[in-house]
Amino acid sequence: MNTIISKDILSPSIKRYVIKNSKIAAKAEAGQFIILRVHEKGERIPLTIADYDREKGTVAIVFQEVGNTTQKLGEMEVGDKILDFVGPLGVPTTLPQGDNIVCIGGGMGIAPIYPEVKSLYNKGVKVTGVLGARTKDILFFSNEMDKICDKLYIVTDDGSQGRKGFVTDVLRDIIKNDNKIDGVIAVGPLPMMKAVCDITKVHNIPTIVSLNSLMVDGTGMCGGCRVTIGDEVKFACIDGPSFDGLKVDFDEQMRRLKMYKEEEEKVLGCKCGGEC
């Protein structure tokens, strides 16, 4: 159990592992995540279930090496076992109703958006995909997404692949040209999700986002993952991580993610290149 079956290097800092764990594979749904620990003294970190295969009993994770734990994870090889691997955690995303859905994945958010697009595709829903990244080296899954999206747009900040600009530029155009979008799912860095919601709010389009709060247990025990949704405080690990984007207090989330920045940098300079 928890053996790494395959390792794909999607970009120098982004890796995709397929991991054997038939219990999690049997239960996983789009929007859920796992928590792992790579060694006895290690931190528990959450990662989205990027894909699953119930028959083979495997789940996939895609992660970016941004700090200590993700780097140690990145050093592991096929055949190695991940010490602790628990899930599926969180509630599956309630996919938006309707048959014209826009799914936006920004940066690492492309990994979690993939199983959601796949679920919609399997239900016969028409999905417009928008993938964004800083530059083409860190853009992944575009071929896989192309197969399950009705239309797929790609944008990079520097124009190295697809259109130059931000995912919100594309979203604005889609809204302009296609005035009956039933819902939006947006997963990516908090500023991106916030910018998306600023637009969809104006047009009153139901929007689902996925929050990557800091977590410890992932079972509702510590309250470290709390998020404000409308006027209620929720725990991202058991009430989410997907929430109604139009109600999320993004500023609070951005602030809370910085809680351990100093400590993390002391252990290891951040290498994400401005992504976090």
Place this chain on the structure above:
Amino acid sequence: MPYQDPKKRIKNFDEVSLGYDKDLAIKEAKRCLQCKKPSCVKGCPVGIDIPSFIKEISNDNYKGALEKLKEKNLLPAICGRVCPQEDQCEKLCIVGKKNEPIAIGRLERFVADNQKMTSKLKPGLEGEKVAVVGSGPAGLACASELLQRGYRVTIFEALHKPGGVLMYGIPEFRLPKDVVEQEINQLVDMGVELQTNMVIGQTITLLELLEKGYKAVFIGSGAGLPFFLNIPGENLNGVYSANEFLTRANLMKAYLYPKWETPLRVGKKVVVVGAGNVAMDSARTAMRLGAKEVSIVYRRSEAEMPARKEEIFHAKEEGIEMNLLTNPISIEGDAEGWVNKIRCINMELGDPDESGRRRPKPVKGSEFTIEVDTVIMAIGQGANPVIPRSTKNLNLNDKGNIEVDSETGQTSIEGVFAGGDVVTGAATVIQAMGAGKQCAESIDKYIKNN
């Protein structure tokens, strides 16, 4: 009993109480009157034969003493340390009427620390299968009792380490984790199967366990859902639930950061809201992690503080200030969103409320501000919702705790039993163990009758 000097101990996580040596233990044991009708036993939720185990100590027979203890309590090293003896066994000790009661807990700890039990038990391979959810004291007690009755028992634990609050909540300096691990390992040696990283309700549901051939299920999932006050500013950076603070410190060993990789940020000035054991543990942990000033903020007076007397005493010795009859009304932060102030109001005690304690009322116009850089909320916790949400027909009471038949511990679902904090709300280690054992008995009856 010898203790580590407060000045030294606030700089380390070593155990505060050093425990009896042989001479002290025998001397204390000899004070016991060996009552024919020992009242102390009535105060012990698991009914340990107290005079008998004490007698073995005075006879220098520690192996015999341990055997006596283990007849009723499989975790004596833990209970000897953390039981609120002053409200239980020792409260009813006859010697205590005029003098200091016999130090039953300390003697219990002495025996457990000085005598390793090699257990002979191995479960039969043909016994029926029972699932135990949660590896806190309730689950452990239930599992061992079932094992002794010949069942094959699997414990499912959500975290990567077993022990529940013993592991993630109660700090090292009060309950060393290797003591907990040793006592749990004995259970595993006896033949309990332990599966960690299994969140029941997520990885597999409760009802699926029954379908998979477990004849009965015991739920001992504890009270792991932290409460907040719902006052403005509680989500500022630097505001923790006690559960998060203590879990980072204990389970993830943040006090050894960066060697252990989980960080925990503690400022110079720390306020802990609440006055139970959890609050004392948080305050004393913060002190050891380098805080300069740590204070408790509590809305009632010292007489109502729910923490054990000994813990309050130790906390004060370690320099923790008590702001009593004080209630927080809001938390404020700086431009970056880090907490920097807590607004409080003075309280006075009015007429008694439902709990029989005098109800605190705010004193008009008495608001004041305390400067802080860390706030820890230790105002209690409710039952964890993961299992109830994923289990149809599992009845809860209005507090969200699982409802059970008070005699058998059976829930609204046949074959599913529950006990410990998930039923009673936050209580004590030994009460949780008592409930676990009681449910094991009911499970035994239930399986035999079906």
